[in-house]
Amino acid sequence: xxxxxxxxxxxxxxxxxxxxxxxxxxxxxxxxxxxxxxxxxxxxxxxxxxxxxxxxxxxxxxxxxxxxxxxxxxxxxxxx
Amino acid sequence: xxxxxxxxxxxxxxxxxxxxxxxxxxxxxxxxxxxxxxxxxxxxxxxxxxxxxxxxxxxxxxxxxxxxxxxxxxxxxxxxxxxxxxxxxxxxxxxxxxxxxxxxxxxxxxxxxxxxxxxxxxxxxxxxxxxxxxxxxxxxxxxxxxxxxxxxxxxxxxxxxxxxxxxxxxxxxxxxxxxxxxxxxxxxxxxxxxxxxxxxxxxxxxxxxxxxxxxxxxxxxxxxxxxxxxxxx
Numbered sequence: 001x002x003x004x005x006x007x008x009x010x011x012x013x014x015x016x017x018x019x020x021x022x023x024x025x026x027x028x029x030x031x032x033x034x035x036x037x038x039x040x041x042x043x044x045x046x047x048x049x050x051x052x053x054x055x056x057x058x059x060x061x062x063x064x065x066x067x068x069x070x071x072x073x074x075x076x077x078x079x080x
Numbered sequence: 081x082x083x084x085x086x087x088x089x090x091x092x093x094x095x096x097x098x099x100x101x102x103x104x105x106x107x108x109x110x111x112x113x114x115x116x117x118x119x120x121x122x123x124x125x126x127x128x129x130x131x132x133x134x135x136x137x138x139x140x141x142x143x144x145x146x147x148x149x150x151x152x153x154x155x156x157x158x159x160x161x162x163x164x165x166x167x168x169x170x171x172x173x174x175x176x177x178x179x180x181x182x183x184x185x186x187x188x189x190x191x192x193x194x195x196x197x198x199x200x201x202x203x204x205x206x207x208x209x210x211x212x213x214x215x216x217x218x219x220x221x222x223x224x225x226x227x228x229x230x231x232x233x234x235x236x237x238x239x240x241x242x243x244x245x246x247x248x249x250x251x252x253x254x255x256x257x258x259x260x261x262x263x264x265x266x267x268x269x270x271x272x273x274x275x276x277x278x279x280x281x282x283x284x285x286x287x288x289x290x291x292x293x294x295x296x297x298x299x300x301x302x303x304x305x306x307x308x309x310x311x312x313x
Contacts (some may be wrong), residue, residue, distance in 0.1 A: 068142065068175065071182050
């Protein structure tokens with residue numbers, strides 16, 4: 001079973017890397033970029049075949065390690 | 081004072097720390113591997129040193145914070161034992177939940193490696209008793225992620241309870257934007273937990289303890305800790 005965990009900074013948290021990327025896009029002449037927030041994507045393969053169990057495991061993984069919930073939000077998706 | 085320095089893969093300041101501790105206490109320092117599940121018997125102080133544990137993968141300190149030895153450190157802290165985290169050690173303590181908040185990328189995005197000044201906010205703690213309140217000391221920093229951030233509520237509590245022990249300042253002791261080189265909230269360089277027995281700080285006092293280093297301003301921290309245990313004994 002394939003899954004994806006997306007970790008993003010909470011709104012209001014300063015994101016200097018996102019700001020730098022935003023500046024670079026503007027200097028490249030990419031039009032209409034209002035703002036950029038960067039984050040992380042984890043593509044995970046699971047042995048489980050039960051969707052609910054897989055989601056529970058992914059949530060545990062995100063809470064325990066993948067995200068720092070002080071500053072980050074995460075989203076869990078089971079892809080197939 | 082019997083100290084234990086934790087060793088994680090990718091840590092690189094553990095020997096500097098052990099040397100500074102020996103210089104201050106006269107005792108050999110135990111080096112404790114991350115896979116250990118217990119601290120040496122009779123440990124007075126646990127130090128989480130600086131470096132780049134696990135290559136700073138995922139988030140600085142995130143993986144080290146989940147190492148087996150950290151459960152022993154949590155128990156040690158819960159029983160009132162003193163814990164000091166420096167640089168990556170501070171990041172590890174935040175990630176492990178022993179300290180609130182988080183160390184974000186420096187506001188200027190650059191890795192900063194130079195001497196800075198910080199003000200000792202109070203002298204009535206085990207981690208600052210070697211200094212006078214208000215004293216300005218010069219210490220080296222070397223980090224890319226030292227920008228301390230926490231939610232408003234947490235910052236208010238830290239300030240209200242006097243838990244900010246060290247704050248970045250100018251050589252004259254003025255806390256201002258110019259001296260806050262990494263953009264930390266409230267110019268925070270070091271904080272303690274609620275109980276006051278766990279300190280995390282970004283600067284490296286262990287690198288300013290001998291004449292040959294060009295400055296000995298870091299000695300006070302270690303001398304103070306040693307005094308703490310002499311007093312207790």
